[in-house]
Amino acid sequence: MAALDPKAMGKLIATGATTRVDAPATKPKFKIGDRVAARNLSPVTHTRLPRYVRGKRGRVERVHGVFALPDTHAIGAGRSPQWVYAVTFDAAELWGPQGRGAGRLTIDLWDDYLDPA
Amino acid sequence: MNGIHDLGGMDGLGPVLREANEPVFHGDWERRVFAVFIATIVGGLFNDDEFRQARERLEPARYLKAPYYEQWLLAIQRLLDEKGIIKKADIEARMKKLATGAA
Amino acid sequence: MAQDHHDDGPSDVALRVKALESLLVEKGLVDPAALDLIVDTYENRIGPRNGAKVVAKAWADPAYKARLLEDATAAIAELGFTGAQGENMVVLENTATVHNLVVCTLCSCYPWPTLGLPPTWYKSPPYRARAVRDPRGTLREFGVELPEGVEIRVWDSNAEIRYMVLPERPKGTEKLSEEALARLVTRDAMIGVGRASAP
Structure with a gap:
């Protein structure tokens, strides 16, 4: 691999890079308003499913599009592109009685992190 | 992984410490780490998820205490070493040379 | 905590990044002029x-x-x-x-x-x-x-x-x-x- 010169580097920074798939071959599993549950998963490698949402129930708020799944992308196991949704949880669902007054929380979750609820 | 990086909801970490008029970088070494990071990730030597995973695998106490850009540096070093692009031993040999002014 | 750190960094870190940078440049993986452009972009332009x-x-x-x-x-x-x-x-x-x-x-x-x-x-x-x-x-x-x-x-x-x-x-x-x-x-x-x- 040749080193990028400043011109090429500048161009790439200004363009950015995303794992978004522009013309997805699949349809989203969920639509806005659907009730979903975050799966309870504990992979020993990388995941973007934090512990505090695992097993918790929320609602799909936005459908963002299709992106590489970090779990496989981080370990050289391919991009496994799939749909990502903004899922909203009540603070009380996440934190129990101590979550009162903490409103709602939204986090972006991939198909593999979700089940219908 | 169920690592120290997964901080959401953890108690007891103290107040959020803010610095008035914080500069973008706090010293030249931070500048260099950031630039090396961008050059190597944009250059395709690793991807962002690999980088995040490398940072998460830092020893937990170090993850909490090491300056942010030191964590980045250690993550880059680990990835380049694991991929056989630049071995950690070669970095350390070069450090010795630089320290004695031989390079 | 990490945010307490506001000096020029432990000498080991400064030395380590210098060593890494010099090896990357030597191997032709990084152009030093591109590094300068990156710093200027994020420190001064964005x-x-x-x-x-x-x-x-x-x-x-x-x-x-x-x-x-x-x-x-x-x-x-x-x-x-x-x-x-x-x-x-x-x-x-x-x-x-x-x-x-x-x-x-x-x-x-x-x-x-x-x-x-x-x-x-x-x-x-x-x-x-x-x-x-x-x-x-x-x-x-x-x-x-x-x-x-x-x-x-x-x-x-x-x-x-x-x-x-x-x-x-x-x-x-x-x-x-x-x-x-x-x-x-x-x-x-x-x-x-x-x-x-x-x-």
């Missing part, structure tokens, strides 16, 4: 002034605001702000009844083209831990007291979407130019831990 222009335009131009809330990436690109860590933008509107707050609990995801590189506190364990669990208390630390009736909405930007807050337009700014409006927009207001300044 920062929260970009985001402030977006917010001011949204306050001044309702059609732009509608585009910004509908497709933030495209609307922000209209002002020339594009690139790494801003490829997939969503803008969240703060109103009299809803207050949005952005965090990245797993690392330090942040919208670079509009806000620049994140401040140390944003990347620090205390903020990442508490913003999701006790957002009202976190806001209080930043001097923002939310009235009871205001709903707080926390956005944990753990994926490829980058979130930016469109703060409420301060009262008494009806006659201000876009340029003057932009001066009222703080970085913290666009993260959701502050409000726009009064004129």
Whole structure:
């Protein structure tokens, strides 16, 4: 691999890079308003499913599009592109009685992190 | 992984410490780490998820205490070493040379 | 904690990055001139002034605001702000009844083209831990007291979407130019831990 010169580097920074798939071959599993549950998963490698949402129930708020799944992308196991949704949880669902007054929380979750609820 | 990086909801970490008029970088070494990071990730030597995973695998106490850009540096070093692009031993040999002014 | 560190760094780190950089250059993997360009870009050219222009335009131009809330990436690109860590933008509107707050609990995801590189506190364990669990208390630390009736909405930007807050337009700014409006927009207001300044 040749080193990028400043011109090429500048161009790439200004363009950015995303794992978004522009013309997805699949349809989203969920639509806005659907009730979903975050799966309870504990992979020993990388995941973007934090512990505090695992097993918790929320609602799909936005459908963002299709992106590489970090779990496989981080370990050289391919991009496994799939749909990502903004899922909203009540603070009380996440934190129990101590979550009162903490409103709602939204986090972006991939198909593999979700089940219908 | 169920690592120290997964901080959401953890108690007891103290107040959020803010610095008035914080500069973008706090010293030249931070500048260099950031630039090396961008050059190597944009250059395709690793991807962002690999980088995040490398940072998460830092020893937990170090993850909490090491300056942010030191964590980045250690993550880059680990990835380049694991991929056989630049071995950690070669970095350390070069450090010795630089320290004695031989390079 | 990490944020206590504000000197020139432990000599080991400074030496280590120097060693790494010299090996990368020697192997032809990195061009030293490209490194200088990267530093200049993020230290001098990209920062929260970009985001402030977006917010001011949204306050001044309702059609732009509608585009910004509908497709933030495209609307922000209209002002020339594009690139790494801003490829997939969503803008969240703060109103009299809803207050949005952005965090990245797993690392330090942040919208670079509009806000620049994140401040140390944003990347620090205390903020990442508490913003999701006790957002009202976190806001209080930043001097923002939310009235009871205001709903707080926390956005944990753990994926490829980058979130930016469109703060409420301060009262008494009806006659201000876009340029003057932009001066009222703080970085913290666009993260959701502050409000726009009064004129």
